[in-house]
Amino acid sequence: xxxRFRLPSGLLxxxxxxxxxxxxxxxPSGPAILERSTATVEMDGRRWAVPYSVTSLGxxxxxxxxxxxxxxxxxxxxxxxxxxxxxxxxxxxxxxxxGVVTAGEEIIALSQPPAATLEGLQVPLDLLRRIYAxxxxxxxxxDGGNRRLAIGERRLQQLPVAVxxxxxxxxxxxxxxxxxxxxxxxxxxxxxxxxxxxxxxxxLQGRPAQRSPLLxxxxxxxxxxxxxxxxxxxxxxxxxxxxxxxxxELYPGAETAAEAPTFRRPLDDGxxxxxxxxxxxxSDTGAIGPAGTQEKDVTLRLAGLLxxxxxxxxxxxxxxxxxxxxELPLATRSALANxxxxxxxxxxxxxxxHGPSAHGTETYFLSLEASDERAAQAAEDANRAAGGxxxxxxxxxxxxxxxxxxxxxxxxxxxxxxxxxxxxQALDLxxxxxKQAPFSVLMGAAMPAVLVELGFLSNPEEEQRLLDPxxxxxxxxxxxxxxxxxxxxxxGSTTAxxxxxx
Amino acid sequence: MSRRxxxxxxxxxxxxxxxxxLLARRDRGPSPAGRPDDxxxxxxxxxxxxxxxxxxxxxxxxxxxREIPSxxxxxxxxxxxxxxxxxxxxxxxxxxPLPEGTTVDFVEPAEHGTLYVSxxxxxxHTPPRYGSRAEILAVYSLVNTLCANxxxxxxxxxxxxxxxxxxxxxxxxxxxxxxxEPRWIRSxx
Numbered sequence: 001x002x003x004r005f006r007l008p009s010g011l012l013x014x015x016x017x018x019x020x021x022x023x024x025x026x027x028p029s030g031p032a033i034l035e036r037s038t039a040t041v042e043m044d045g046r047r048w049a050v051p052y053s054v055t056s057l058g059x060x061x062x063x064x065x066x067x068x069x070x071x072x073x074x075x076x077x078x079x080x081x082x083x084x085x086x087x088x089x090x091x092x093x094x095x096x097x098x099g100v101v102t103a104g105e106e107i108i109a110l111s112q113p114p115a116a117t118l119e120g121l122q123v124p125l126d127l128l129r130r131i132y133a134x135x136x137x138x139x140x141x142x143d144g145g146n147r148r149l150a151i152g153e154r155r156l157q158q159l160p161v162a163v164x165x166x167x168x169x170x171x172x173x174x175x176x177x178x179x180x181x182x183x184x185x186x187x188x189x190x191x192x193x194x195x196x197x198x199x200x201x202x203x204l205q206g207r208p209a210q211r212s213p214l215l216x217x218x219x220x221x222x223x224x225x226x227x228x229x230x231x232x233x234x235x236x237x238x239x240x241x242x243x244x245x246x247x248x249e250l251y252p253g254a255e256t257a258a259e260a261p262t263f264r265r266p267l268d269d270g271x272x273x274x275x276x277x278x279x280x281x282x283s284d285t286g287a288i289g290p291a292g293t294q295e296k297d298v299t300l301r302l303a304g305l306l307x308x309x310x311x312x313x314x315x316x317x318x319x320x321x322x323x324x325x326x327e328l329p330l331a332t333r334s335a336l337a338n339x340x341x342x343x344x345x346x347x348x349x350x351x352x353x354h355g356p357s358a359h360g361t362e363t364y365f366l367s368l369e370a371s372d373e374r375a376a377q378a379a380e381d382a383n384r385a386a387g388g389x390x391x392x393x394x395x396x397x398x399x400x401x402x403x404x405x406x407x408x409x410x411x412x413x414x415x416x417x418x419x420x421x422x423x424x425q426a427l428d429l430x431x432x433x434x435k436q437a438p439f440s441v442l443m444g445a446a447m448p449a450v451l452v453e454l455g456f457l458s459n460p461e462e463e464q465r466l467l468d469p470x471x472x473x474x475x476x477x478x479x480x481x482x483x484x485x486x487x488x489x490x491x492g493s494t495t496a497x498x499x500x501x502x
Numbered sequence: 503m504s505r506r507x508x509x510x511x512x513x514x515x516x517x518x519x520x521x522x523x524l525l526a527r528r529d530r531g532p533s534p535a536g537r538p539d540d541x542x543x544x545x546x547x548x549x550x551x552x553x554x555x556x557x558x559x560x561x562x563x564x565x566x567x568r569e570i571p572s573x574x575x576x577x578x579x580x581x582x583x584x585x586x587x588x589x590x591x592x593x594x595x596x597x598x599p600l601p602e603g604t605t606v607d608f609v610e611p612a613e614h615g616t617l618y619v620s621x622x623x624x625x626x627h628t629p630p631r632y633g634s635r636a637e638i639l640a641v642y643s644l645v646n647t648l649c650a651n652x653x654x655x656x657x658x659x660x661x662x663x664x665x666x667x668x669x670x671x672x673x674x675x676x677x678x679x680x681x682x683e684p685r686w687i688r689s690x691x
Contacts, residue, residue, distance in 0.1 A: 171665045173664075173665075242613075249665070249666070280672075284631065284672070285631070286631065286633070286672070287631075287632070287633035287636075295633070329668075330668065330669065331668075349633070349634060349673075350633065351633045351634055351635050352632060352633025352634075352635065352636050353557070353559075353561070353633065353635045353636050353639070354557040354559075354597035354598075354599075354636055354639065355557075355558070355559035355560075355595075355597060357559050357560070358559070358560060358561060358635060362634070362635070364634065437634070437638055437674060438674055438675045438676070438680075439634075439673055439674060439675065440668060440669045440673065440674065440675035441673070443675055451634070453633070453634055453635070456633070456635070457633065458633065458636070
């Protein structure tokens with residue numbers, strides 16, 4: 001299933017805060033420029049020249065002459081690293097060396113990063129199309145042989161739109177089916193979601209039969225379709241191909257979840273920050289042992305003990321994603337860590353298996369091969385199978401949120417190894433090893449992040465041990481030693497000590 | 503023993519055997535026959551062997567062979583394989599990957615190698631909330647089984663009751679299609 005990746009508005013703050021950090025860590029990079037030349041732009045019978053370069057991934061065009069002709073307000077950051085273009089109420093943020101652009105609330109992958117040149121920033125064709133085809137209704141064609149960039153207004157089409165509304169299991173699905181993919185953009189304001197067609201008009205084919213308690217109204221005009229959501233309802237959108245369908249999933253209770261996450265205390269006092277995440281909480285009990293022990297209670301206790309241990313032995317600030325029995329969406333947990341500019345993120349869990357005999361501890365870091373590489377390959381395969389007509393970006397958007405963590409995978413793996421080593425040594429437990437899996441709570445964490453399973457609640461004996469305060473202390477002491485060694489290694493010190501814990 | 507007595511004993515034994523087979527099939531859930539999209543020719547040809555991967559008692563999946571009608575193709579084959587998996591293992595020490603009563607809601611044909619599977623939790627229940635290990639083995643039990651037996655399936659996208667969940671059972675992000683992972687399968691020997 002392909003779809004546009006839209007950040008929940010609350011997380012956008014964290015995501016945008018993360019991008020400059022990512023950029024700051026890495027030198028702007030991109031494929032080598034193979035050729036520099038000048039292309040001819042043709043538009044409305046006029047011609048003008050625009051500097052362009054060619055890399056192994058295709059052409060890059062100087063942005064400023066295009067903006068001067070097609071419109072938009074371009075502002076450039078003091079070091080030339082951040083470019084902001086406002087057009088049609090949408091803000092695009094991009095810069096040299098970054099293959100990612102934010103467009104309003106969306107994060108979009110580019111075919112190649114823009115490049116800083118003497119002629120100013122040069123950007124790939126797909127970014128120009130994203131801005132000027134989607135937002136302003138232009139058609140942009142590149143003729144590489146003749147070095148010609150033809151820009152024209154798209155011919156207006158009347159597109160028959162079939163609408164379906166299905167309300168099932170508390171979720172409403174609204175499907176807008178088009179005969180072909182239109183040029184459109186989605187604007188969200190309060191409880192309204194507006195699908196605005198660019199250069200085309202919608203022709204409604206009948207009214208949907210079903211009503212939904214989550215959708216107050218569905219209004220149609222030739223240029224736009226407006227979903228008026230009921231109070232407290234959120235809507236996610238994605239697209240499906242063959243025929244092209246724009247799908248909205250409406251679900252209740254998201255206003256609260258979308259609020260910007262925040263810690264109560266001031267965030268920046270100069271110390272390193274470690275964010276501990278006690279797994280589950282509220283109605284999400286997590287695993288339940290045969291004697292009725294609930295994972296959410298033990299993880300909260302263990303995280304509290306670990307916080308005490310870390311504060312007592314290291315000059316760090318420790319924050320908990322929850323310090324009470326509260327429900328917290330998974331994405332909010334890593335967003336909290338991002339917002340706190342955390343140096344480490346540890347999600348504390350207890351395991352369960354299908355049978356009663358599994359025991360021991362496991363430490364996980366995010367599975368890259370299960371996410372980025374294979375998803376990118378899947379997108380490429382799908383695009384190839386579709387004769388190259390599918391938009392690979394819509395698939396790639398799905399993997400972008402992983403990127404924040406993928407940059408820290410090596411550190412996360414190292415930390416996971418240290419944790420397993422310390423736990424095995426301290427507790428003489430069976431080494432179940434360090435493993436990778438696509439854990440939702442680790443995606444989007446822009447720092448070394450691991451999920452540690454401190455024992456199997458499904459094992460009756462281990463369940464009892466996990467309730468023993470002395471055993472809990474042994475577990476958290478081992479984690480303190482692992483974090484101490486991790487910090488020492490990162491600081492290049494070979495004389496790490498963990499005080500009395502040694 | 504007279505011929506008549508011998509025949510009577512054989513008859514009783516056969517009746518008991520038949521009853522046992524019927525009970526065993528009922529315990530394993532709905533009969534494979536009569537699924538709506540199996541097609542009319544499912545019984546044609548010799549049975550086909552499929553490999554199902556069930557969670558074991560440790561930290562790996564273990565294989566179990568089954569025979570199914572050879573004429574099944576596409577979504578009907580996928581549904582049949584899934585229903586075999588959800589009806590549970592016959593070997594000791596193996597487990598149902600999902601709670602008993604979980605059913606296949608619908609299966610969409612594979613598109614560019616991706617099969618869309620919608621599951622339905624047991625009536626009156628929500629999708630399961632598992633610990634990490636149980637969830638990983640549940641996901642890869644389904645994915646590895648489907649990809650091993652359906653040549654045109656490279657990855658599987660999951661829905662619950664037709665809705666894409668944030669996680670499969672509380673921890674794992676399955677919003678993108680999942681590729682098979684042989685490392686979760688116990689090596690023979």
